[in-house]
Amino acid sequence: MRIVTANRLSDGRVIYLGEDDRPVESVAEAAVFEAAEAETAQARAAARPEVFVNPYLVEVTGHAFSGRDRLKESIRAAGPTVGNSLSTDTGAAV
Amino acid sequence: MYRYDEFDAALVRERVEEFRDQVERRVSGALTEDEFKPLRLMNGVYLQLHAYMLRVAVPYGVMNGPQMRRLAYIARTYDKGYGHFTTRTNIQFNWPALSDLPAILEDLAEVEMHAIQTSGNCIRNVTTDVFAGATDDEIEDPRPWCEILRQWSTIHPEFSFLPRKFKVAVIGAEKDRAAIRTHDVGLRIVRGADGETAFQVFVGGGQGRLPHLGQEIATAVPGSEILAYLTAILRAYNLLGRRDNIHKARIKILVASLGIEAFREEVERQFATLRQEDLRIPDAEMDRIRAYFAPPTFADLPKTSGAFDRAVLADADFARFSRNNIRRHRQAGYASVVISLKPVDGVPGDITAAQMETVADLAERFSFDEVRAAYEQNLVLPHVRLDDTPALWRALREAGLATANADLVTDIIACPGLDYCSLANARSIPVAQDLSRRLADLAWQEKVGPVRINMSGCINACGHHHVGHIGVLGVDRKGEEYYQITVGGSPDEQAALGEIVGRSLPADEVAPAIQRALDRYLVIRTEGERFIDTVRRVGADPFRQAIYETLDAAA
Numbered sequence: 001m002r003i004v005t006a007n008r009l010s011d012g013r014v015i016y017l018g019e020d021d022r023p024v025e026s027v028a029e030a031a032v033f034e035a036a037e038a039e040t041a042q043a044r045a046a047a048r049p050e051v052f053v054n055p056y057l058v059e060v061t062g063h064a065f066s067g068r069d070r071l072k073e074s075i076r077a078a079g080p081t082v083g084n085s086l087s088t089d090t091g092a093a094v
Numbered sequence: 095m096y097r098y099d100e101f102d103a104a105l106v107r108e109r110v111e112e113f114r115d116q117v118e119r120r121v122s123g124a125l126t127e128d129e130f131k132p133l134r135l136m137n138g139v140y141l142q143l144h145a146y147m148l149r150v151a152v153p154y155g156v157m158n159g160p161q162m163r164r165l166a167y168i169a170r171t172y173d174k175g176y177g178h179f180t181t182r183t184n185i186q187f188n189w190p191a192l193s194d195l196p197a198i199l200e201d202l203a204e205v206e207m208h209a210i211q212t213s214g215n216c217i218r219n220v221t222t223d224v225f226a227g228a229t230d231d232e233i234e235d236p237r238p239w240c241e242i243l244r245q246w247s248t249i250h251p252e253f254s255f256l257p258r259k260f261k262v263a264v265i266g267a268e269k270d271r272a273a274i275r276t277h278d279v280g281l282r283i284v285r286g287a288d289g290e291t292a293f294q295v296f297v298g299g300g301q302g303r304l305p306h307l308g309q310e311i312a313t314a315v316p317g318s319e320i321l322a323y324l325t326a327i328l329r330a331y332n333l334l335g336r337r338d339n340i341h342k343a344r345i346k347i348l349v350a351s352l353g354i355e356a357f358r359e360e361v362e363r364q365f366a367t368l369r370q371e372d373l374r375i376p377d378a379e380m381d382r383i384r385a386y387f388a389p390p391t392f393a394d395l396p397k398t399s400g401a402f403d404r405a406v407l408a409d410a411d412f413a414r415f416s417r418n419n420i421r422r423h424r425q426a427g428y429a430s431v432v433i434s435l436k437p438v439d440g441v442p443g444d445i446t447a448a449q450m451e452t453v454a455d456l457a458e459r460f461s462f463d464e465v466r467a468a469y470e471q472n473l474v475l476p477h478v479r480l481d482d483t484p485a486l487w488r489a490l491r492e493a494g495l496a497t498a499n500a501d502l503v504t505d506i507i508a509c510p511g512l513d514y515c516s517l518a519n520a521r522s523i524p525v526a527q528d529l530s531r532r533l534a535d536l537a538w539q540e541k542v543g544p545v546r547i548n549m550s551g552c553i554n555a556c557g558h559h560h561v562g563h564i565g566v567l568g569v570d571r572k573g574e575e576y577y578q579i580t581v582g583g584s585p586d587e588q589a590a591l592g593e594i595v596g597r598s599l600p601a602d603e604v605a606p607a608i609q610r611a612l613d614r615y616l617v618i619r620t621e622g623e624r625f626i627d628t629v630r631r632v633g634a635d636p637f638r639q640a641i642y643e644t645l646d647a648a649a
Contacts (some may be wrong), residue, residue: 009121011191012145050123053141068573072512075521076143080513082441082523 002038003030003063004045005076006055014076015052017045023052027077028063095156095464096241096386098206105249106203109210113137114196121193136216137199138209143516145189149212150202154222154240154264155183155467159454162465164205166450168198177450179435179443181507181558182261183221183467184212188514210248215256217247217328221263223271224468227387228476230424234283234291236266238384239320242375246321253328257335258343260328261300272469273585275299275308276561278345279327284314291317297327297357298349301555306346307589309354311361317380322373326364330357390462390477395427399480405487414536415487415498429480431461432500433473433490438534439527442508443471452493460486471507472500502539503547503612504530507558511551511568512575518551520568520575521601525549528605533612542612545625548583561585563626564608565592577604581611581637582629595638607641614640 004017005027015023016030021044024030033041038057045055059067065074075081098106113133120130134140138149150165157165165185169177172194173187180186190198202208211218220240227235243262247253253260263272266283274280276299286292292314299308315323331345334352349357406413419432433453436442445453453473457465460482461475468474478486490496499505506529509515511522526549533539548562559565565580577599580592599607612625614636619628629637 007141007145009127010193012141014144049127050121053127068570070573071575072143075512079144080523081521082513082527 001032001060001062002035002057003027003032003060004038004042004052004055005030005058005073006045006052009049009051009053012053017041017052017055021045021048027060027065030060030063032060032063095158095237096153096383102206103203106206106208106210109137109208110196110199110203113199117192117196132214134195135213136210137195138212139192139195140213141516142188142514143512144514146192146195147514148187148190148195148198148209149180150185150187150207150209151212151219152184152207152467153244154220154226154237155224155469156237157457157465157467158463159458159465161205161207162450162454162457164201164207166447166454168201169447169450172198176444176446178441178510179445179467179471179473181469181471181509181556182212182219183224183469184219185467186510188510213259214254215258215260216254217243217250217256217260217262220244220247221261221272221277221469223265223267224466224470224472224474225271225421225430225476226266227389228421228423228425228428228430229267230422231269232267232424233285234266235384235387236264236281236283237387238380239281239283239317240264241383241386242321242380243324246324252325253332256328256332257337258340258345260331260345262324268587270585270587270589273558273561273589275589276301276558276585277308279324280308281320286314286316293317293320293323295323295327297361298346298354300344300346301558301560302344303341303553304347304350305555305560305591306350307591308346309349311354311358318374318377319369321375322368322371323361323365325368325373326361329364330360334360389425390464392425392428392477393479395425395479395481397426399427399483402480402483405484409484411491411498412484412487414540415496416483418498418502418540419496419500420483423477425477427480429478429483431475431478431483431486432468433475433495434497434499434505435472435495436499436505436530437494437497438504438530440530441523442506442526445473449493449495452489452495456486456489470500470505472505498536499539501544501546502536503533503542503545504539506530506547506549507562508549509551509556511549511557515551515556517554518568519553519570520551520577522549522551522557522566522568525566525568525577525601525604528601529608532605532609542616543624545612546585547608558585559583560591561589562592563629564611566604566608569598571598575601577601579604579607579641581634582626584626593634595634595641599641606644610640610643611637 018024045052280296295312296308421430466474508526512518549566550557550559561583583592
């Protein structure tokens, strides 16, 4: 199973292709595709460059990342694991 | 410090307006991402893991108070309240929105700053000795030459589309505090046969996947001809460098494949056509630029300071700060002060907006309105009266900027790694933090003495792990983070690449393993021997054994 992810053009934040091809911020809201339809979903996102920058496919089991890049995708989804020298609105643990 | 003339100011303003138009066209859909990407990169804008990242140029690492304060304003207004200083002596902002970037560049332009050539296959920001013009072991201040190179290389029509990025560092002393042999071109000021300024030139250095140390290509190029000589090098590279394989496109690969002799011949051939032409730097122009870097008006002070001596005796923490973070100055009664951006548990190179404002205030109050970015991801106030160092230290301490660990084991150089960077394979920051916590005891750190730990989250080596006395490289093993350790690297005048000691380790084993290596050093060192000297004397084996002994026993 796969989901489509990209960066949002306006602010670069991580987004996913949701139901009805809406951009969503949470991986839990991402639409999950069978292999056959995943590439066409990716193409639909690519056709909206004013929202989705560089859309690509990510392997998932349910909504959990399961491919080789699962660590990277987890950090993309949750934000930096370390905070920084002061406040950040991300910082969730992986 | 150099002030923009009308040409600089106009160029930067025009560039801001040009980029504003490009952003608008991208947002409107008139430009595709493929079309926009090279344009944003020319303005220092990357798209990283979580957001856009803006890399602001800090030419040769020199800033003043208003510039620092403006960086703080940008951090607070457009970002999350902090910035990150890099090994290129630039500052990066990790969270700006695309639509804000033209405004940020406009804000920067108002204080004579920009982001031009902080990305792309062009000549990048020239770096130098953070103590330039302040140290007492210098033949000549390298900053005027850096400024000449900045003006020459900025939007150079012939060298804006090189096979790959191109990095230049310049030093003016025997001691190499800018790692010149890890650069595409490294320049060291020497005295020519006639006593005039000349440059020893190294070429073909670089880290990354295939690390090389720069090789000497010329012993003493006259200062007036250095632009012609650099043009000859760049021209040879531009003509002969590979463009078919990004991993083999740096000049280090060209020099290694041709051999330094053949490359030198090609450069000499190019140089012969250039040296008599208008690339000679006129004496008057050199004098004009030098005037911008004239020393500040130092007071006539005694070599020693009663206030400093009393503070050292009265306060053990200040005494420690003075031992580790205060450096000798060429001017009697003055010192340079290192501001560590490596607090315990901190992110190496990060600084908050409030801290930037504090540094701006302190630079104006204590250091002739000058602050430097160091490639170690620290800051330096270059010209501080010894008398003022206790007050400066108290102010730094209040701002959380007085960690007395400059050049000690927790003065760790680390790239942002997988927490931010889209290229990384593994995280760097948590491993650096783990080390920072484990090795936090400053008394123990002083006992160990100077040790440079460098950490990179991928083979691109932004954390310079190849030349760390102890290097740590994050690697991906089937989706898991592991860390390869090297020992014996050195970035200085005895530059060396570290030796890989063995199999890579999981993240939680890195700090204990490094501690064991340092403990072994304490046992086997001779009187007064630094860590790197011990490695050079005994080789990597004792450290390899220490790093793996517990792991092997447990296996």
